[in-house]
Amino acid sequence: MAMDRIRVALVGTYVPRQCGIATFTHDLAQAIAEAQGEPLSRHGVVHIVALTNWPQRYTYGPEVIFEIRDGIQGDYLAAADYLNQAPVDLVCVQHEYGIFGGMDGAYVLDLVEALRKPLVVTLHTVLYEPSENQRRILIALARRADRVVVMTERARQFLMERYGVQAEQIVRIDHGAPAMPFEDPAPYKARLGLEGRRVLLTFGLLSPNKGIEVMIEAMKILVPRYPDLLYLVVGATHPEVRRQFGESYRRSLEEAITQAGLQDHIRFVDRYLDREELLTFLMAADIYVAPYLAREQIVSGTLTYALACGKAVISTPSWYAEEILSDGRGILVPFQDPEAMARALDRLISHPEEWERLRRAAYARGREMAWPAIGRRYLDLFRRILERPRPVHRPAWLPLRPSKLPAVRLEHLRQLTDDTGLLQHARGTIPDRQFGYCTDDNARGLLVMVREWARNRDPSILPLMKTYMAFLIHAWNPERGRFRNFMGYDRRWLEDMGSEDAHGRALWALGEAMVFGSEDIQAVAVALFREAWPASRGFQHPRPWAYAILGGLAGLERFPGDLPLQEEVRELARRLEDRFRAKAQRDWRWCDDVVTYDNGILPAALIAAGHRLGESRWLTWGLDALRWLVEIQTDPRGGHFSWIGNRGWFPRGGSKARFAQQPLEGAAMAEAAARAWEATRNPIWLEVLERCVGWFLGWNDRGCTLVDPHTGGCRDGLEPLGPSVHQGAESTLAWLLTLQLAHRLLQPSPERIRSAHTRSQFLPALP
Numbered sequence: 001m002a003m004d005r006i007r008v009a010l011v012g013t014y015v016p017r018q019c020g021i022a023t024f025t026h027d028l029a030q031a032i033a034e035a036q037g038e039p040l041s042r043h044g045v046v047h048i049v050a051l052t053n054w055p056q057r058y059t060y061g062p063e064v065i066f067e068i069r070d071g072i073q074g075d076y077l078a079a080a081d082y083l084n085q086a087p088v089d090l091v092c093v094q095h096e097y098g099i100f101g102g103m104d105g106a107y108v109l110d111l112v113e114a115l116r117k118p119l120v121v122t123l124h125t126v127l128y129e130p131s132e133n134q135r136r137i138l139i140a141l142a143r144r145a146d147r148v149v150v151m152t153e154r155a156r157q158f159l160m161e162r163y164g165v166q167a168e169q170i171v172r173i174d175h176g177a178p179a180m181p182f183e184d185p186a187p188y189k190a191r192l193g194l195e196g197r198r199v200l201l202t203f204g205l206l207s208p209n210k211g212i213e214v215m216i217e218a219m220k221i222l223v224p225r226y227p228d229l230l231y232l233v234v235g236a237t238h239p240e241v242r243r244q245f246g247e248s249y250r251r252s253l254e255e256a257i258t259q260a261g262l263q264d265h266i267r268f269v270d271r272y273l274d275r276e277e278l279l280t281f282l283m284a285a286d287i288y289v290a291p292y293l294a295r296e297q298i299v300s301g302t303l304t305y306a307l308a309c310g311k312a313v314i315s316t317p318s319w320y321a322e323e324i325l326s327d328g329r330g331i332l333v334p335f336q337d338p339e340a341m342a343r344a345l346d347r348l349i350s351h352p353e354e355w356e357r358l359r360r361a362a363y364a365r366g367r368e369m370a371w372p373a374i375g376r377r378y379l380d381l382f383r384r385i386l387e388r389p390r391p392v393h394r395p396a397w398l399p400l401r402p403s404k405l406p407a408v409r410l411e412h413l414r415q416l417t418d419d420t421g422l423l424q425h426a427r428g429t430i431p432d433r434q435f436g437y438c439t440d441d442n443a444r445g446l447l448v449m450v451r452e453w454a455r456n457r458d459p460s461i462l463p464l465m466k467t468y469m470a471f472l473i474h475a476w477n478p479e480r481g482r483f484r485n486f487m488g489y490d491r492r493w494l495e496d497m498g499s500e501d502a503h504g505r506a507l508w509a510l511g512e513a514m515v516f517g518s519e520d521i522q523a524v525a526v527a528l529f530r531e532a533w534p535a536s537r538g539f540q541h542p543r544p545w546a547y548a549i550l551g552g553l554a555g556l557e558r559f560p561g562d563l564p565l566q567e568e569v570r571e572l573a574r575r576l577e578d579r580f581r582a583k584a585q586r587d588w589r590w591c592d593d594v595v596t597y598d599n600g601i602l603p604a605a606l607i608a609a610g611h612r613l614g615e616s617r618w619l620t621w622g623l624d625a626l627r628w629l630v631e632i633q634t635d636p637r638g639g640h641f642s643w644i645g646n647r648g649w650f651p652r653g654g655s656k657a658r659f660a661q662q663p664l665e666g667a668a669m670a671e672a673a674a675r676a677w678e679a680t681r682n683p684i685w686l687e688v689l690e691r692c693v694g695w696f697l698g699w700n701d702r703g704c705t706l707v708d709p710h711t712g713g714c715r716d717g718l719e720p721l722g723p724s725v726h727q728g729a730e731s732t733l734a735w736l737l738t739l740q741l742a743h744r745l746l747q748p749s750p751e752r753i754r755s756a757h758t759r760s761q762f763l764p765a766l767p
Contacts, residue, residue, distance in 0.1 A: 006382050007045050008032055009065070009083055011111070012094030014050040016058055018239060018272045020205070020301050021094050021124055027176055028092075029063065031375025047088060049079055051099050071101040073110060080114035089721060090382050091117050095141060096124040097134060098240075104134045112144045118385050118721065120378075121145040122173075126155040126298050128162065139163050146385045149378075151175045151299045154319050158298075171381055175299055176374035177308030178279060182363050188284035198226060198349060201285035201311075203234035203278065204302045207241045208249055211291035211316065216256050216266065217338030218291075222345055223265050229349075231289070234269040234281050282309040286355070287348055290315035293335060297321075308370065310363030312355050314344045329361045386720045387658070395699050400690050400746050406697075408452060408739055410464065412713030413445070416729050417464060420491060421445075421471035425728040429713060432728075433489040439502040440485060441729040442471040443509040448736045450509070454516035455740065462518060469513065469521055472506055476528060481535050500539050504547030507532060511551030514558045522558075529555060533565070536572065542579050542591050543598060545572045546605035553612050566613070573609040573618050576602065580621050588652055589628035595650040599629055600668030604675045611679035619679055626672050630688060632656065633669075640699040641669070641691050643718075660717040660724070663706065666692045667734035674741045686746060693742045696735050707735050 012025035025048065033039060033046045040046060042062040050060055054069035066082050068075040083091055093112065101107040112119060121141050127134060142148050142165045149171050150156050156172055159165040189195055202210065212233055223229055236242075237250055250268065257266045273281070282288070288306035290313065297318035304324070306313050313330035315321040325332060331348070333340040348355045367373075416423050416431050422445045425432040449465035452458070475483045477496055483506050485498025510532065513525035529551070536548040552569035556562060579591040591602060603626035610619030632650070635642045643665035644650045648657035673688035691699065696714065698705040706715040706723045714735035715723040 005036055005045050006379060006386065007047070007087055007089045008382060009047045009049055009086065009088045009091045009117075010094065011049040011068075011079070011091060012051060013099050014048050014058075014060060014064060016060075017050075017053070017056075018205070018236065019099070021096055021099060023275075024124070024176070024301060025094050027178075027371055028375070028378065031176060031371040032379055033375075034372065035375040035379045047086070049083070068111075070099065070107075073101060073107050076101075076107045076110040077114055080111045084114075084116045088117060089386055090120065091115060092120040092122060092378070092382075093141075094122050094124060095138075097137070104131065104137055106133070106137055109137060109140050112141060115144075119145045120147050120149060120381065120385065122149040123155065123159075124151075124299060126150060126158045126163075128158055128296060130162075135163060139165075142169060145169070147171050147381060149173050149381070152320060152323050154323055155298045173377050173381070174369040174374060175301055175304040176371040177301075177304045177366055177369045178275070179367075179370035179372060180279065180283070180309045182310045182360075183283065185284050185286055188280055191280055192284050194230065194284060196228060197230040198228050199285045200229065200231040200287050200289050200345070201234065201281060202232070202289050202291070202302075203273075203281065203305075205235050205238035205241075205272075206233065206250060207238040209293045211293045211336070212253055213256065214291040214293075214336055214338050214341060215289060216253070216260060216262065218341040218345065219262055219265055220260050221338065221342040222349075223262065225346070226349060229265055231266045232269060232281065232285070233266070234273065234278070236270060236272040278305075279309065282306065282311065285309075285311055287311065287345065288313045289341075289345075290318075290321060291341060292316050292318055292321075294318060295335070300324075304366075304369055307362040308366035310359050310366065312348055312358035313362055314341065314348070324365070327361075328358075329365050330358060395694060395697070399687070400693060400742065405693070405742055405746070406707070406709040406739065408455075408736060408743065409710065409712030410452075410461075410736075412708065412711040412727060412732055413448070413729075413736070414464065415711075416732070417445075417467060419467070420487075421467060422729050423489075424730070426726050428725055429708075429711070429727050436486065436488040436490075436494075437471065438486050439472065439475045439483050439498055440505055441733065442468045442475070443502070443505040444730070444733040444737070446472065446509040447512055448733055448740070450513045450516040450521070451737070451740050453518060455744065465517065465521055468509075469517075469524060472510070473524070473528060475506070476532060478531070481532075483532065500541055500544035501547070503532065503535055504539065504544035504551070507536060507551035508547045508554070509551070511554030515554050526558070533568070537568065539572075542576055542602055545576050546601045548572055549576070549605040549609050550601075553608055556612070569609065570613060570615075573606065573613070573615070576606055577618055577621055580606075580625065584625075589625050590652075591625070593652045595629075595632075595644055595656075597646060597649075597662065598664050598668045599644070600626070600665070600670070600672035603629065604668070604672035607672065607675040607679050611675070622672075623676060623680070626676055629669070629672075633665075635701065638699075639691075640701070641666070641695045642701050643695070646717075658701065658720075660719050661701070662717050663696065663714055663731040663734035666695050667737045670738040670741050674745055677745060689738075689742060689745060692738050696738060706731070712736060 010025050010029050013019045013022040015022050015026045029046045030040055033044055036045050038044050040063040048064040049066045050064045051068050051070050054071055066079055068079050097105040148169055151174055156170050159170055160167055215231060219231055237247055288311040290303055295318055297320050300320045315332060316335045317332045331344045333344050421437045421442045423431045424438050424441055425435045446468040449461055453461050477484055480497045482497040483503045484493045484495055485502040486494040488494055510525045510529040513521050517525055539545055549569055549572050552565055555565055583591050603622040606618045606622030633641055633643055643661040645657035645659040645661050647660055650656040670689050670692040673685045677685040696707050700718055702718060702722045704722050713727040714731040716726045716728050716731045717724045
């Protein structure tokens, strides 16, 4: 199931800093936000980590959540720490050597290596002949990144051939550009007071590699023939050039223009233009000229903008120009050749049909690079990264032995429990009192305690067992004949009658407490069970039937001669069987049209009832449903469990939701596997139990553990980025119930060891 909203952090320079990457980062942020139907804002889906050329300060927009002073190495580690804890799904770094601190921008590695979030790196420069340090930095970035974005095929080739980056690691996405209309330059010329002029244009931060000298020489050739010709050089001097040399380069150009007598034909617009002004100048141009001197230009935002505005383009053959202007989208002329430049310009000026053809070809390519399309492509890439399967391998510690299992630890459960009962939720590992208590969790807590008491008779268990029993006693509402479920932290009940699920879980816990609890707990459990059981007759849903069946079967262990209870358990099992008969088909072995939560409990109840009460048809239905559940929740690549997520479930005829996977599913499947083992003694069900334990310990879709073996706490779910940070009651109890079954049943035997070593796949070996 696709993620609804993807929260992204972009790292790079940012407006109002006068820098091409700053503009790119802003436009990309806006495009990604708009692709998700949101504006840029403090609490939006796109956040910015801005690189500042300290001590320069900028007034950033509210979307900037963190500032890195480029020369302060500690800021990069602080930024990684901040992003690791921020509500961000993925980080996208804009990489250009010069914007980061350290030699060749090496400080960026401190950030990405400390980052624990998925990472995309957009490369604005890929050098053909890097220094050893530059090469080392780029290789390290590519190794850490989930994907590397380049803007040209040539950059892709360089990465593979010169840096050893694997092809599948690289994604090509064009440099973005504004979505502009295809219009005649005349109205825009009028806005700028340029009526009657043929306008040539070069824009971008001015530096010696722009090749303006070449155009001055070409204009000497052209102006006598076209006296209306005007060449505009739009843009401020590059900040680094100005820092080192002031405006000496611009002044040298102005002197050359004066000496050539071209003051009326070459004009500088010496300032950093905002977006609207820049686009007005571009739209006013008849021909865009890129006389750059450097072949090693892997991408050019200026050329991209020119195509997006539908300009006829003449350029020297930089790597980017060769690729973007191929297939007749522009004209290439040799480097530093004023005569060739003049001939190309003369050709376009004197052949308006060729000029028009180039404009249309350029505009068609420019539409493919419009920011809305680029934003969607980045968003699709992010989604694929977040939702893709990760390689997960069968752990070396399987098959499990009790000696390899974590101990059953109750420290976190004790932390979640106060004098009233077990609190539902935690913020991280800290109990969250806001949500109070519920019978669901206190019933599960009682079940854990009585099973643990049966296992080791540790007196330290008794206080928790009695607290949870006391909660169930207080939850019972004799006037309604039902358990209440939700209680606020102020000890006020929020309802007179809880859900059927809560009542059924209470019956299951009380049934086992009658058998396995301490002597004083057993007596109370018997009385409350007898009082609460009649409500099960009116249950309307399969899961409450299943909980009640398991509780009733436990009660029959205590009182095997209780014929009325036996008959009522049989009736509930018949109802569950009838539901499967009514809904199940050849390709859908389930009792409902949607597979939702706590699913293993349904076959567990049928298997247990069939085994204990001698009804083979219930055992058959239960095992059949359990096999199907195992099949649809087994990852075909890794062989691990991938539970149906609660973000959409699994509707008949639809797709299985992959996240958020709940620990509750692991406990339910473990319970079903245990009941199947007890009924059939087939060792395959012990392997299923092992895989349930493995899911908690890292054999899952994200290859990460959900449990803290030192406290017994368990995280609340498995998300696309990994486990939740919170450790609430339900998840912790699910882990403890699964672990208890493993300690009880996973004893080594020659048959089981032979079974585990001779099967490489689970599904073909199902009974």
